[in-house]
Amino acid sequence: MMAWKFLAPGAIAPFTGARWPVPCGPDAGPWLQGRSGEGVHACALGDLPYWIDDELWEVELDAPIFRAAHQLVAARGRLVARIDAWPAAQREFTGACIERTRRRAVDALAAAGRDPEADQVRAERDLDALRDFAERIAASGPFVVGYLFDAIRRRPFPGLCAYIAANAAAAIDGQRGHDEERAAQVAWLADGLKLRQSP
Amino acid sequence: MSRALPADLDCVVAVEQVTDYLEGALPLHARTEFEQHLVTCPGCVIYLRQIQAQIAASASLAAERPAPEEVKRKLLAMFRASRGI
Numbered sequence: 001m002m003a004w005k006f007l008a009p010g011a012i013a014p015f016t017g018a019r020w021p022v023p024c025g026p027d028a029g030p031w032l033q034g035r036s037g038e039g040v041h042a043c044a045l046g047d048l049p050y051w052i053d054d055e056l057w058e059v060e061l062d063a064p065i066f067r068a069a070h071q072l073v074a075a076r077g078r079l080v081a082r083i084d085a086w087p088a089a090q091r092e093f094t095g096a097c098i099e100r101t102r103r104r105a106v107d108a109l110a111a112a113g114r115d116p117e118a119d120q121v122r123a124e125r126d127l128d129a130l131r132d133f134a135e136r137i138a139a140s141g142p143f144v145v146g147y148l149f150d151a152i153r154r155r156p157f158p159g160l161c162a163y164i165a166a167n168a169a170a171a172i173d174g175q176r177g178h179d180e181e182r183a184a185q186v187a188w189l190a191d192g193l194k195l196r197q198s199p
Numbered sequence: 200m201s202r203a204l205p206a207d208l209d210c211v212v213a214v215e216q217v218t219d220y221l222e223g224a225l226p227l228h229a230r231t232e233f234e235q236h237l238v239t240c241p242g243c244v245i246y247l248r249q250i251q252a253q254i255a256a257s258a259s260l261a262a263e264r265p266a267p268e269e270v271k272r273k274l275l276a277m278f279r280a281s282r283g284i
Contacts, residue, residue: 015220015237015244017251035223038230051238069231159238 001061002080002198003042003072006053011079014053020079028060029079040077045197047071049166049185052093052159056086056193085193094155096188097165098127100181101144101151104168105134108142121145127152144168208236213243217250 008014011022021029034040042059043051050070058081061074102121109118117137124130131152138146147168154160162185169177189195213236219225220233237244266274 015234015247038223038227050235068227070235071231073227157241160241163239 001063001065001072001074003044003059003061003077004048004083004195005042005057005059005077005079006048006051007055007057009054011055011057020057023079023081031062031076031078033076034074039073039075041068041071041073042077043070044072045190045195046182046186048189048195049162049182050159052090052162054087056083057081058083083193083195089192090158091155092192093185093188094151094158094161097158097161097185098148098151098155100184101148101165101168102130104172105142105145105148108144108172112142121148127155143171147171207239208232210236210240210243213237213240214246217247220247221250221254 005020006014007020011020012018013020018032020032023029032040040061042061044067047070048056057079059077060080061072061077063075065072065074067073106118106122109115109121120133121130124133131149134145134149134152138149147164151161151164151168154164162182165185166178166181169181171177173180213233216225216229216233220230225233237247
């Protein structure tokens with residue numbers, strides 16, 4: 001089964017430090033066996049925003065494969081090809097997360113009758129200025145403005161920025177809002193990186 | 200992280216789980232939850248790296264020497280005091 005995996009620079013598992021053997025030329029890399037009882041972990045398309053890191057690889061997983069929370073677990077896996085468009089697209093991705101959070105903040109401010117502040121949040125193009133403005137007005141609500149401040153402040157960390165955007169949506173519309181924001185992130189990654197889930 | 204973010208897994212809990220994580224002792228659900236916390240918490244990633252570096256450095260030390268009884272007693276007392284036991 002084909003899937004994807006985010007890794008730290010050098011094809012290293014970001015937390016365990018395990019080094020994935022990289023492909024040589026057009027051939028897939030050697031199989032990497034998971035530690036006993038743990039397997040190797042990878043992402044279906046819908047899992048990707050939960051595990052963002054610096055390198056994105058297409059991986060082949062070998063049976064048995066099962067689904068766990070936000071990930072696939074397989075007995076072994078191997079790297080097939082690097083997705084070259086990543087991490088160059090990170091900035092665009094976080095920008096899209098911030099823009100969706102900005103729209104939620106604008107709507108919430110307008111709904112609270114704070115039109116001048118809504119207009120300012122809508123119009124401000126400089127992200128640092130928007131961050132500072134959001135911080136100033138966050139204490140008096142609406143709550144989602146605080147998430148906007150956080151999302152901008154944490155934009156060097158795309159996984160965290162995506163998480164904040166999802167929590168901003170959840171603060172407004174609960175689980176449905178969260179799922180819609182995550183779905184938007186998946187759609188961005190699929191379109192922006194030209195990823196297609198095999199059947 | 201600001202007050203606006205609900206914590207899925209508290210940093211205090213994550214720090215307590217680091218050793219179990221590195222030893223592969225966390226069940227899959229807890230392991231996933233721990234790693235999800237790391238994705239969203241650069242501070243805990245730094246802490247994990249420090250522990251990994253510490254383990255690697257310790258492994259390169261000379262053969263084990265048993266600590267003197269007095270040192271063991273003091274360390275145990277400090278540990279119990281930190282846990283309120």
